[in-house]
Amino acid sequence: MEAQVSRLADKVWERFQQIPEDRRFMIAIAGIPGSGKTTLSQKVTSALNARHATLHPELLESVPVAVFVPMDGYHLTRAQLSAMEDPVNAHARRGAEFTFDGASYLALIESLRVPLSSSTKPMYAPSFDHAVKDPKDNDIPILPGHRIVVFEGNYLTLDRKPWSTAAGLMDEMWFVQVGFDVAKRRLVRRHVLAGIAKDEEEAGKRADENDLINGQQIVDEMMEVDEVVISREDGEWGEL
Template sequence: MEDQVTRLVDKVWEKFQQLPADRRLLIAIAGVPGSGKTTLSRIVAAALNARHATLHPEVPEPVPPAVFVPMDGYHLTRAQLSAMPDPALAHARRGAEFTFDGRAFLALVKSLRAVPPPPLPPTPTPVYAPSFDHALKDPKPDDIAILPTHRIVVFEGNYVCLDKEPWREAAQLMDERWFVEVDFETARRRLVKRHVEAGIAKDEEEAGKRADENDLVNGAQIVKERVDVDEVITSKEDGSWVHK
């Protein structure tokens, strides 16, 4: 696992060193539910920041260059799902592509990709992204601050590499697109455990039903409708990763 993470971090770090001062490095890490993409994204972002800190020992608290932005904040709210033509289906399929605000996600990516024309503002302002509040089961607006000093943005989510608009346009704006592969049996076991622990399902039977009728249905679309990617990393049952 560590060797694969190191290789990926080395690749990103080399690109970062060559990055013009007025640009950000945008990375999209996609995969089916239960693939381990969130874990990998957090590890990569943390490793990049740790490397930056190691290279600047003279600074007590060096400004971290990388920030992790999950796609979960772009879930439609429960109220928006209830306003759909078939509310019961919308709530049952929450997590499917149509239950996300893809246009808002694209707007965020465009705002981070845009280079402001000179003269540059004297005090650049942060860009804010939503997070997902699992207690409230709804997005929390403007909860993730992407600071001007955040020059590497690691996006993670089911659909960040989906070959369907508006996700396709967002994916095309990325500097790196990675896909985390996993066999569906491993993903299902992880999902069942996750759903029970998070209180999404009351027991393993209900969790398995949700995985089969929603998560893995979404997973089939994610695998089938994937844009071309730069890296494919296989997530193993023991939690390790293998580069393909």
Template sequence: MDEQVKHLVDKVWDKFLQTPPERRFMIGIGGIPGSGKTTLSQIVTAELNKRHAALDPSHPSHTPTPIAAFVPMDGYHLTRAQLSAMPDPATAHARRGAEFTFDGPSFLRLIQALREPLPVPVPTPADRGAGGAYPPGTVLAPSFDHAVKDPKEDDIPILPSHRLVVFEGNYVALDKEPWSTAARLMDEVWFVDVDFAVARRRLVVRHVKAGIARDEAEADRRAVENDLPNGEEIVGKRLPVDEVIESREDRAWIHE
């Protein structure tokens, strides 16, 4: 994994240094459930922030403002109430995680908002707006609250100082609207490739650990009946991408 990460971080950093100061550099990382895309996204984000911090080694006690933000697509799940309001609520709940159970238009609006020019000079986190918790130009994204099993609105602040933004999600590279329009607004789109059998094993462990399934048999059934069919669509309708990353069967790729 280390060699792949170094290649990706080097590539992004070189391109970022050529990016105008009023523009964000955005990366979308797609892949099937269990591919390791969340793990890769978090590592790339951390490495980009390390690269930024190394630009000012004269003050080791000073923690620079992170320049990279990580935004998972989980916050764009439709709520359980929205699923219950669908024509076939039982299927909607059973297939949660399928493309039709995500709020694609809202995800696209987030990407469009982040494509708006940044103020120059870029406000820092200390530059609070009048009565505001964040500096002017901050864009808020939802997260996913696993305790309540629903999105949490406005929980991820993407500050003006976050000039690198890493997105990850099942449908980031899907050749279907509105995902394809969102992908075209990215500077880089990557896809994490994995053998379906490897993904299946990872999903069983994950579902049991997260409490989504009571035991391995139920977890495997969920993987076979929902996650892997979603994966077939993700692979079958994949957009052309800038990088295909191989997810190997080692613990470095497992999202805890």
């Protein structure tokens, strides 16, 4: 796993050195539910920050160069789902593409593409509060010093608007590929541990009837990407 993280971090760092100082380098990392994209995104972000800290020890107390922004915060709220034409289906399918606020995600990406200057102010992305099961607005700061932004989410490489429009503004697009059987086993464990399902049977039903249906759409409608990273059952990574 670490060899792939190092390779990807090296690639980003090399490309980052080539961009103007008033630009951010932005990466979108997508994959089906249970693919391991969150883990990969966090590890790459940490590797980039460690590289920056090693090369610039005089900036130890400054803002890290890279920030990780998951798209969980762009879930529609439960109130918004309840206001839909078929609220029962909307709640049951929470996590499907239509239950995310893609327009707000695109607006953030467009704002981050405005050239940096001395007047650039912090921007904020929402997070997801699992205790209340709803997004938390303005919870993830993206500071002017964050020159590399690593985005992670199911639909970041989906070939339909507004996701495809946001994807067109990225410097790199990666897809984490995993077998559906491996993803299901991971999802079952996750749903039980998180209290989303009371037992493995209920968790498996949720995976089959929502997560993996969404996963099929994500695979079927994937845009062309720069990297396909294979997530194996043993937790290791490969490349296509």
